[in-house]
Amino acid sequence: MSNELHKESSPYLLQHATNPVHWKAWSPEIFKTAKEKKKLILVSIGYSTCHWCHVMEHESFENEEVAEIMNQNFIAVKVDREERPDVDAIYMKAVQLMTGRGGWPLNVVCLPDGKPVWGGTYFRKNDWTNTLEQLQELYKNQPEKMLDYSEKLHAGITNFGLIEQQLDADVINLDKIEDFIAKWEKSFDWEFGGYTRAPKFMMPTNYQFLLQYGYLTKNQKLLNYVNLTLTKMAFGGIFDTVAGGFSRYSVDVKWHVPHFEKMAYDNGQLLSLYADAYKISKNIIYKEVIEKTISFIEREWLNKKGGFYSALDADSLNKENHLEEGAFYVWTKEELNHILKDDFELFSQVFNVNEFGHWEKENYVLIQTDTLEEIANQNNLKTVELQEKKKKWENSLFIEREKRPKPRLDDKCITSWNAILSKGFIDSSKALENENYLNIAVKNTNFILNTLMSESGNLFHTYKNEKATINGFLEDYAFVIDTLIALYETTFDEMWLYHAKNLTNYCMDHFYDVDKKFFRFTSNLDAALISNHYELEDNVIPASNSVMASNLFKLSIYFENTFYEDIARQMAASVFAAIDYPSAFSNWLSVALHFSNYQKEVAVCGENHIGFLKEIKTGYYPKVLLAGCDKNSELPFLKNRYSGPKNTFYVCQNKSCLAPTKSLKQVYKDLNN
Structure with a gap:
């Protein structure tokens, strides 16, 4: 046996292709091999821009002694969570049940049938090897204990997150939203926006609902909170003011120091969010965020066919030629002084090259606290003068930064993420009345329909090296349908709606569970995993079921299809009745508003x-x-x-x-x- 990952196209799997571990990619054959060899299966899940995945690889998977233990006793399987979100979802449930938390890298040990018996996230080398040796010893001497535990855990995985059907689908008590908001507000950070915790994730779907609800109910307090959050995010280091685009999350409460990777799904949703907020406020800060982010996406992620790449890594080569998180993005005072010369002091006021903006060692991450108007007044300048200076500074920094080694690119195209980005371009085109943004979205959608869809009508999930692979998941269909509807509402070309209807009917045939009254994450044409997964909670990305419910409602209007409406209403009613904490169901709350007088x-x-x-x-x-x-x-x-x-x-x-x-x-x- 040997490491087989060199056969793969995933950038994450290829990163591990030279490890001494005898990695295999996920496939049905691994279970057959494990049963024949009577070995436990070790499933290790991550993604190409995951910092702690890189750390664990360096500490453990590149180590010959660790590899020997793994190779001798386990069938080792590497999974790119972005390629196989279905596999990731099942084993994430297992780890959350076992440990109460999750994250990546995600490491799970399973019996030869794939049922998990142990799991966790990042492990130091000695902890990792000690645990693996103990598990192997237990499997050798007391396999019945593992079997018993796996059956109990499997029952938990099967029932994890399931919601009971609401028998009276007409009952969606929208008055409860006010109670949800009152509970939600207790976690609002009124100084920096977002929530009162660190790390801070941006959670666009949360703010989309709060923006909608605040506007529809004329709740100025909610609108103020969303505007505070969007402004502080735009001012923070989490937004790359030099070149555009948002990082995945901030490690602190003030949006200052990001975990520096940039993800397609974040930036697409944030384009839509800032576009909607701009429609209300006409805030030029939001306009600048949109324009810079689109410029970044066009420059770094848009390929010649109109597809969007997936991500940029957090790590890049530093001056010592070692991979270091954030090396591409940070600045020292000496560098800034050299580039900005006489404007350094004024630049330092704008971007806090001071104790507030200091990160670690001699590095600064740019963060704004005051508006340009306020700083211009303090320095007897006209605001327009300072605005022009800021543009000039950022251009100078961009030119200088482009000389540095760039973060690694994940150049696979993911169908759902392409649709999310495309929707962001559509919403931006409407808010800023920019036809070029719409043209890019149209080209991208045609790329999806022509390249990522088969003659049989199914979508593929990924595209790399001129090849579409992996049968699509519910998220692919949900977000593509959502984007097709948005394209119709922008171009009024009915072709887009009929494409949306065809894909919806495909979902009804291959994803809808008539007993559970929700859509499975995986098609019934695919090899079954150890359990079905129904994605119901809205997270950093809205749940595919909540997006599908909204799609069904909209299509029920356009096609006067009561069957679609009944399914959407049933889904929304069941989830609405089960909501405890609203931030985990914010897109569902938006779906519920379809059944209100606001619609x-x-x-x-x-x-x-x-x-x-x-x-x-x-x-x-x-x-x-x-x-x-x-x-x-x-x-x-x-x-x-x-x-x-x-x-x-x-x-x-x-x-x-x-x-x-x-x-x-x-x-x-x-x-x-």
Whole structure:
């Protein structure tokens, strides 16, 4: 046996291809091999930009003595969690049940049938080898103990996170949202935004709901909190003010020092969030964040086919040619002084090159605390002068930084993440009225439909080296459908809606569980894992089931399909009744609002429908669906509504429409009622 990872395309697996460990990639054959050799299976899960994965590799997996123990007693399996989120989800449940926490690297020891008996995250070398030797000894001498434990744990995994069906699907008590908000507010950080804890993750789906709900209910306190959070994130080191893009999380409470990797799924969601916030506030800080982030994505992640790459590593080569977290991004005073010369003191005021902005050793991570207006006033400058200086400084730093060794790129394309990024570009195009952003989204969506979808109608999950692989998961379908609907609401080309409907019907056939009334994460065409997984909790990325529920509701309107609506309502009612802590179900709360009086639809039929709809969509209407046509349409929602070239407006709610009007002013009045 030998290390087989050189056969793979995943950047994470390839990082481990020269380890002395006899790694195998995940496949059904590993269980057959383990049973034949009567060996335990060791599953180690991570991803290419995971800092502690790199540390454990260096300390343990590159070590010959450690490798000998692993090779002698275990079938060692490396898994890229981004390629196989289904495998990761199952074993993450196991580790959370065993230890009360999770994270990456994720390490699990399983019986030959794949059922876990032990697990954890990062381990130091001696702890790792001692544990493995103890597990092997137990398996050799008392296998019945392991078997008994594995059966009990497997029962826990099977039931983990499941929600009982709500028998009365019409009962979604929206009054409870106020109680949720009151509970939620106790964790708000009113100094730096986000939550009162470290590390701080950005959780875009949380702020999307709070922005929606605050706006719809005219709750200025909630809007102030979201704006505080978005401003402090934009000011913090978590946002790369030099070149754009957000890192994954901040290790401190003030968004200052990030865990420096940049992920596609974060940046796509944050584009949508900042775009929506900009529609309300017209805050130029948000506009700058959007423009810089899109510039970063185009420069670093957009490939020639229109696909987006996945991530940039936290680690890069330092001056001593060693991999070091954040080496590419940080600055010393001497470097800044050399680059900025006479402007260094003013730059230091803006970006806190002082005790507040100091990180470690001699390194500073740029962070703002005061607005440019405030600093300009303190220095007898015009704000516009300081704005121009800031642009010039950042350009100088960008040029200098580009000379450094760049962080490693994860150049696989993940279907769900591409759709999330594409949606971010669509939302940004509406907020900033930028057609180029929309064109990139259209090209990306065509890349998904033409390259990441088979002739049989199924999506693939990943794309690398000119090849699409791994049958798609629910998250791929959910986010692609969401993006297709968003594209329709921007272009009003009905082709996008029919693509969305086809993919939805595919999900009904291959993912929907008629007994559980939710969608499985994995297709019924794929080899079964030790347990089905139903992704229900909204996390850093919204749960694929909550996204599907929203998709079903929207498509039920466009296609007047009560079957879709009934499933969406059943899903939302069941989850809503089970919510304890709202931040873990924030996208579900947004789904629940579809079944409220805030939900409305607008159709514009006439020769200038796109112009009028474009005007409407630059505003913030979080629970309004848009449709339009300039000729007779067979789309059920628009059928028989076109009456000639002169524009007619329809505002609808709860399956009934107000009287048609020729007045856009009347439309706005109806929408704001």
